[in-house]
Amino acid sequence: MTMAKIETLCVQGGYSPKNGEPRQIPIIQSTTFKYDTSEDMGKLFDLEASGYFYTRLQNPTNDTVAARICALEGGSAAMLTSSGQAANFYAVFNIANCGDHVVACSAIYGGTYNLFAVTMKKMGIDFTFVSPDCTDEELDAAFRPNTKALFGETIANPALSVLDIEQFAKAAHRHGVPLIVDNTFATPVNCRPIEWGADIVTHSTTKYMDGHGSAVGGCIVDSGHFDWDRYADKYPGLTTPDESYHGVIYTKQFGLGGAFITKATSQLMRDFGSIQSPQNAFILGLGLESLHVRMRRHCENAQKVAEFLSGHEKIAWVSYCGLPGDKYHERAKKYLPEGSCGVVSFGVKGGRKAAEAFMKKLRVAAIETHVADARTCCLHPASATHRQMNDEELLAAGVSPDLVRLSVGLESADDLIEDIAQALS
Numbered sequence: 491m492t493m494a495k496i497e498t499l500c501v502q503g504g505y506s507p508k509n510g511e512p513r514q515i516p517i518i519q520s521t522t523f524k525y526d527t528s529e530d531m532g533k534l535f536d537l538e539a540s541g542y543f544y545t546r547l548q549n550p551t552n553d554t555v556a557a558r559i560c561a562l563e564g565g566s567a568a569m570l571t572s573s574g575q576a577a578n579f580y581a582v583f584n585i586a587n588c589g590d591h592v593v594a595c596s597a598i599y600g601g602t603y604n605l606f607a608v609t610m611k612k613m614g615i616d617f618t619f620v621s622p623d624c625t626d627e628e629l630d631a632a633f634r635p636n637t638k639a640l641f642g643e644t645i646a647n648p649a650l651s652v653l654d655i656e657q658f659a660k661a662a663h664r665h666g667v668p669l670i671v672d673n674t675f676a677t678p679v680n681c682r683p684i685e686w687g688a689d690i691v692t693h694s695t696t697k698y699m700d701g702h703g704s705a706v707g708g709c710i711v712d713s714g715h716f717d718w719d720r721y722a723d724k725y726p727g728l729t730t731p732d733e734s735y736h737g738v739i740y741t742k743q744f745g746l747g748g749a750f751i752t753k754a755t756s757q758l759m760r761d762f763g764s765i766q767s768p769q770n771a772f773i774l775g776l777g778l779e780s781l782h783v784r785m786r787r788h789c790e791n792a793q794k795v796a797e798f799l800s801g802h803e804k805i806a807w808v809s810y811c812g813l814p815g816d817k818y819h820e821r822a823k824k825y826l827p828e829g830s831c832g833v834v835s836f837g838v839k840g841g842r843k844a845a846e847a848f849m850k851k852l853r854v855a856a857i858e859t860h861v862a863d864a865r866t867c868c869l870h871p872a873s874a875t876h877r878q879m880n881d882e883e884l885l886a887a888g889v890s891p892d893l894v895r896l897s898v899g900l901e902s903a904d905d906l907i908e909d910i911a912q913a914l915s
């Protein structure tokens with residue numbers, strides 16, 4: 491599709507039906523696909539021909555929706571996964587294995603932190619965490635000869651720090667590794683990390699992309715820009731024969747634009763099986779159609795709520811990069827000129843207890859382990875998503891014990907502000 495505008499890509503990207511074909515993306519609710527000869531199927535198994543044979547690896551509905559997200563992010567190839575967790579795991583594990591090392595920003599989603607610091611560590615991959623505000627020197631010092639990737643979130647969940655994508659991309663490239671950016675909170679409507687030098691973009695599509703709290707899902711987009719062949723010794727999985735596919739060399743057969751996603755699909759999806767159901771992919775596709783409209787409204791509402799909170803006597807602090815005094819306001823102007831997201835973090839005076847009491851009194855906003863859907867919801871991360879962390883780790887992740895994460899939805903901003911006001915009083 492040559493239509494370049496983000497709004498058009500949200501609505502029509504990735505799917506151009508031919509004469510007489512369905513206008514809406516069809517749900518191919520089939521585990522398997524039929525072939526006339528075993529030779530035909532054998533070619534698929536050897537990756538000599540492209541096509542579908544089993545939905546654990548690939549499904550046409552999923553591929554169509556992935557193509558839409560790929561177009562939105564300006565990537566070369568993309569794949570859906572069953573969740574954001576699976577997306578981040580695959581994105582890193584596709585290039586970092588036992589004995590390798592990864593540098594990650596410390597301000598990241600609690601589930602991702604746990605995946606890296608606990609579960610992937612058990613798999614023999616070491617992680618070094620750096621502050622989102624680190625200097626170039628601090629960043630450089632975190633790299634080792636066996637470092638395979640640098641990882642960060644455009645807008646960190648729930649710390650809401652804004653990543654200096656250019657700084658991180660330059661550091662990654664100085665050390666010959668790709669930058670992976672989780673763009674869940676900003677969405678490609680508000681920021682396209684590839685334009686700032688990121689090499690791989692991941693998403694929890696569970697959040698704004700679906701937008702209605704209906705379907706858990708994830709996505710990985712490759713820019714096709716990182717030159718794996720230039721660092722062939724570092725990335726043998728992409729640049730040397732894969733014996734489990736009759737010796738295919740991913741960079742040779744699929745080029746820089748296709749190697750990363752083809753390997754993640756044919757090895758990781760084959761072996762771990764975290765596929766998104768075609769039904770969920772369809773729901774995600776529906777969500778994408780209105781993403782650009784919804785993001786504008788989420789940001790408008792959040793701005794109003796953040797301004798109200800910052801002027802309230804019972805609020806200790808507010809974190810929202812749309813506020814002029816915010817620590818990340820200037821960085822947001824560069825990377826998020828049209829808005830950031832609908833999530834606002836703040837502290838209620840009186841700490842943890844006051845935060846819990848306040849949340850109990852809310853009527854429009856509900857307490858949920860969720861963000862970024864049409865309905866306003868709130869969470870106390872220190873007692874929920876981040877409860878496995880000690881105080882030191884909480885601090886490094888930008889989560890104070892009194893932090894309330896409010897995900898501002900698409901209701902009337904007036905009603906939301908009235909609800910917050912009555913709960914505070």
Ligand SMILES: *Cc1c(COP(=O)(O)O)cnc(C)c1O
Binds near residue numbers: 574599601696706
């Ligand atoms: C929610 C979230 C994830 C995990 O996604 P799931 O779809 O819940 O598995 C990863 N990264 C960020 C930034 C998130 O907000």
